[in-house]
Amino acid sequence: MKLARLLPATTVYAHCDLPCGVYDPAQARIEAQSVLAIMKKMQDNQDEMFQVRALLIKEERAELVKRHLWVLWTDYFKPEHLEKHPNLHDLFWRATKQAGEAKHHTEPEVGEKLLELIDEIAAIFAATKKA
Amino acid sequence: MKLWPLGLYRVSGDSMLPTYRPGDTLLGWRWFRPRRGDIVVVQRDRPLIKRVAHVNVEGVFIEGDNPRRSTDSRSFGRVQPSQVEAKIILKLG
Numbered sequence: 001m002k003l004a005r006l007l008p009a010t011t012v013y014a015h016c017d018l019p020c021g022v023y024d025p026a027q028a029r030i031e032a033q034s035v036l037a038i039m040k041k042m043q044d045n046q047d048e049m050f051q052v053r054a055l056l057i058k059e060e061r062a063e064l065v066k067r068h069l070w071v072l073w074t075d076y077f078k079p080e081h082l083e084k085h086p087n088l089h090d091l092f093w094r095a096t097k098q099a100g101e102a103k104h105h106t107e108p109e110v111g112e113k114l115l116e117l118i119d120e121i122a123a124i125f126a127a128t129k130k131a
Numbered sequence: 132m133k134l135w136p137l138g139l140y141r142v143s144g145d146s147m148l149p150t151y152r153p154g155d156t157l158l159g160w161r162w163f164r165p166r167r168g169d170i171v172v173v174q175r176d177r178p179l180i181k182r183v184a185h186v187n188v189e190g191v192f193i194e195g196d197n198p199r200r201s202t203d204s205r206s207f208g209r210v211q212p213s214q215v216e217a218k219i220i221l222k223l224g
Contacts, residue, residue, distance in 0.1 A: 004156040004224030007139055012172050012180040014151065015144035016200045078148065 023076040025122040028068035028095075032118055034061045035102050036111030043108070058103065065099040065114065072121065077128075085124045095121060133161045138217045140172055140180065146195030146203070147180055156224050159217030165191050170219040173210050179203075180219070191215055 038058045042051060073092045082088050095117035102110050138159040142151045150170065151157065157180075165171055165183045173179045173193060181193035181203050190209030195201025204210065 002224060005141075005154065007156055007223070009139035009141040009156055010172075010178060011143050012140045012157075012178045013143050014146035014148075014153070014180050014195060014197075014201070016146060016195075016202050078145075080149070080152075 023072055023125075025068075025072060025118055025125050028065050028072070029115065029118050029122065031061045031064040031068065032099070032102075032111065032114045035065065035099075036108055036115060039102075039106050039108040039111045042106050055106075058106075062099045062102040065102070065118075066096050069096050069099070069118070069121070072125070076125075081124070081128050085127070088124060091117065091120055091124070133216075136160055136162045138172070139223075140178075140217070140219070142180060144200070146197050146201030147182075148197040148200070150182075150196045151180070151219075151222065155222055157219045158221040158223055160220045161217045163218050165212060165215045165218065171215050172217045172219070174214045174216055175207075175210070178216070183215075186212075 035058055038054050038061070042054045042058075045051075045054075069092060077088060095114070098110070098114045098117050102114050138161055140157045140159055142153055142155045142157065144153060147170070159172055163169075165186055167183050167185050169183045171181065171183055171191075171193065173181060173191075179193070181195055181201070184192045184194045184204065186192070190211050191214075192204040192209050194203045194205065198205075
């Protein structure tokens with residue numbers, strides 16, 4: 001009954017006073033952009049030391065992508081989100097797996113695919129914020 | 132005893148999920164004594180909505196239905212029955 005929402009009512013708080021986490025898929029996206037940028041740079045610079053450093057940084061950034069996605073998945077999303085977006089679990093599974101792929105590979109397409117998956121998650125995230 | 136027995140309340144926050152969602156409009160009944168299992172409005176620094184976990188001579192222990200997202204008697208202790216303003220009897224929408 002939507003009309004009930006128009007009634008004047010006292011706001012009662014069902015809150016947590018602890019500083020709650022701030023959730024935003026942008027965190028994962030920034031790290032994934034970094035992964036993609038490293039992949040592109042690795043194609044342009046074959047210097048051995050550069051390649052080693054780039055690999056190390058890519059490894060670290062891809063791990064951060066996973067970490068940020070896991071936090072969103074386990075802490076932000078709730079069962080009622082899953083009801084509305086039944087592909088959520090599969091999407092997170094594919095995105096975190098893709099972050100693993102980004103460790104194994106240096107082709108920018110792998111990084112681009114990772115960004116696409118994060119954007120799909122971001123779209124669902126935005127939809128839940130509107131609700 | 133309050134003069135008028137009914138109160139209208141609107142939920143803000145997640146701590147009563149899955150029972151009540153943010154934005155739900157609830158009807159409360161004020162002429163009552165809190166009992167275990169009641170969902171109640173409690174006056175503190177701001178009005179809270181929580182569930183009565185148990186009641187004894189020391190007061191009323193209240194908890195959110197979604198404990199991971201709730202600040203309640205687990206952190207601030209029992210509340211006094213005089214702080215318990217209403218019990219929820221109906222969800223209007």
